[in-house]
Amino acid sequence: MSAVSPVRFPDSSSPDVMRRRAWWLVALNLLIPGSAQLIAGNRRLGKVGVSCTFIVWGLIVVGLLLYWLWPVAVYTLAANPTVLAVIQVVLVVLVVIWIIFTLDTLRLVRLVKVRPTARAFVAALAVVGLVGTAGVASYGAVVAGSARSAITTIFDSGEYTPPVDGRYNILLLGGDAGPDRVGLRPDSISVASVDAQTGATVLIGIPRNSEQIRFVKGSPLYGPFPQGYNCGDPCLINYLYTYGEEHPDLYPDAEKHGSLPGIEAMRDAAEGVLGLKVQYFVLIDMKGFSDLIDALGGITIDVPERTPLAAEVPGAKPFAWVEAGKQHLGGNTALWYARSRFNTTDYSRMSRQRDVQEAILREFTPANVLLKFQGVAEAGKQVVKTDIPSVMLGLFVDLASKSRKLPVTRLELVPPDFNPAHPDYDKIAQAVAAAIAKSTPTPQP
Incomplete structure (x- = not known):
């Protein structure tokens, strides 16, 4: 048997x-x-x-x-x-x-x-x-x-794009549409410059009230503004989004490539300011990104000082405060923390927005995203627009994994070192080059 x-x-x-x-x-x-x-x-x-x-x-x-x-x-x-x-x-x-x-x-x-x-x-x-x-x-x-x-x-269905000078430069826009505004205006403007080998990242903040924006030759905006963006009254960089949307003939192929004329105008502005080739953009709806933060389980921020939260209306008073020290914030509180203008400056607000951006990136760990994937994916569909092609996702996920092991180098083009009303482009170029050099890891012997 x-x-x-x-x-x-x-x-x-x-x-x-x-x-x-x-x-x-x-x-x-x-x-x-x-x-x-x-x-x-x-x-x-x-x-x-x-x-x-x-x-x-x-x-x-x-x-x-x-x-x-x-x-x-x-x-x-x-x-x-x-x-x-x-x-x-x-x-x-x-x-x-x-x-x-x-x-x-x-x-x-x-x-x-x-x-x-x-x-x-x-x-x-x-x-x-x-x-x-x-x-x-x-x-x-x-x-x-x-x-x-x-x-x-x-994500877009485009093809693989090689890095420029060994880096991928991504325009990050925080869209702020509202009933008191004509169309959308980017409330947060920054460029993430990522080393294509190491993932080392430089996060460069451009003030939304920057003026006299220059454009490189070949840009559709160079024709109407060869001496820089000047329309008589102070012309702020964030209004260029509206200008692009009002003149879609400047960027006739934008939508075909997963973008918008307003976004392309902002891309040309960022390239003119920083002297960097910007390959991709990511536009986040600032009103909806709280859903993304909630889907990730909140974010943790080291708050430098007690921060009041209040609406931007005359006579408004703080309805809440974010205390100094390490704080875990839900989506709605994080949104208010990033946007609140009460008793503060635009430049302080920019710094808080960058803190929120970094905190969100820290939460995008494989384990966290996998456990909460459905909520993250659904929120992402609601609040994110980008021209990053899906074929590049694997590369960028790998770079993001590498970048989490390295400190993020930040460069804010704000006073007193920089004058947004009268940009010194040579000084900006030197600062950008120095920040990129600083972020590059030292080779181990």
């Missing part, structure tokens, strides 16, 4: 034999779906289950090795909508397989023949195993679907 015969042909009159057999079958089904059928049931069905199990294990091992040797490849695959659709289908199939094999295993166990005191425990182990396997796969399918939806909604 073969070694498997007692399992395939058990002595059903012995509750102890059936109990031991039940534990073995349920445990085997949990570890290798299909193995219970292979040794005690339909062998053809068991071969299908075991083959699928080993294929999945093999893919997991290959994925882990690839992540260890070449993480950017894993990030790139995980950000590809087609790959995500395939993953979603595979996970759904796995859920169905686990359900089928668990139910068939319980049939093979023949609970009525198992000692009564063990029946409930055997059944419970099978159910817990099913929830632990099929449940995880179901959640994975939902995450893959949410990721695919978010990526196709938020």
Whole structure:
């Protein structure tokens, strides 16, 4: 008699034999779906289950090795909508397989023949195993679907773009539309300059009240403003968004490339101010980004001084305060902290906005995003617009992972070092170059 015969042909009159057999079958089904059928049931069905199990294990091992040797490849695959659709289908199939094999295993166990005191425990182990396997796969399918939806909604379908002078420069705009404003005006303007190898990041803040903005030759705005942005009255940089929207003929291909004329005008302004080539933009709705912060579970900021929160209306009084020290802020409080103008200057406000931006980036850890992915993805679709192509996501996720290990170098083009009303562009260029040099990690001997 073969070694498997007692399992395939058990002595059903012995509750102890059936109990031991039940534990073995349920445990085997949990570890290798299909193995219970292979040794005690339909062998053809068991071969299908075991083959699928080993294929999945093999893919997991290959994925882990690839992540260890070449993480950017894993990030790139995980950000590809087609790959995500395939993953979603595979996970759904796995859920169905686990359900089928668990139910068939319980049939093979023949609970009525198992000692009564063990029946409930055997059944419970099978159910817990099913929830632990099929449940995880179901959640994975939902995450893959949410990721695919978010990526196709938020990100562009453009092609890979190489870095310029070894860096990716990304324009970050905080959009501030409101009933008291004509259209949207960027309330927060900054450029993140990221080293394409190390992820070292320089965050450069441009005051929204900057004037006399210059444009490089070749910019559509160089024609109407060859001597810089001057319209008689003080012309602030953030009004260029509106100007671009009012003159869409300047940027006829903007929407075709996932942008807007107003955003392109702001991109040209940032390039003129900083002397950097800006490859991409990210526009965040300042009214809606509180949802993104809440989806991440809030942010932690080291508040330098007690800060009043108040509306920007005559006679307004603080309705709340953010105390000095490390504070964990929810979305609504973080939004007020970034925007409050009560008894402060625009430049202090800029610094707070940059603190919030850095705090958000710190929360974008793989574990945090994975656990809260659905909320993060849904919030992202509501508050973020960008022309970053999905094919670049893997690279940028890898750079973001590297950048979290390094300090962010900040450069604020504010008084007293800089005069937004009369920009000294040579001085700005020198400061930008110095900040980039400072952020570059020193090679280890």
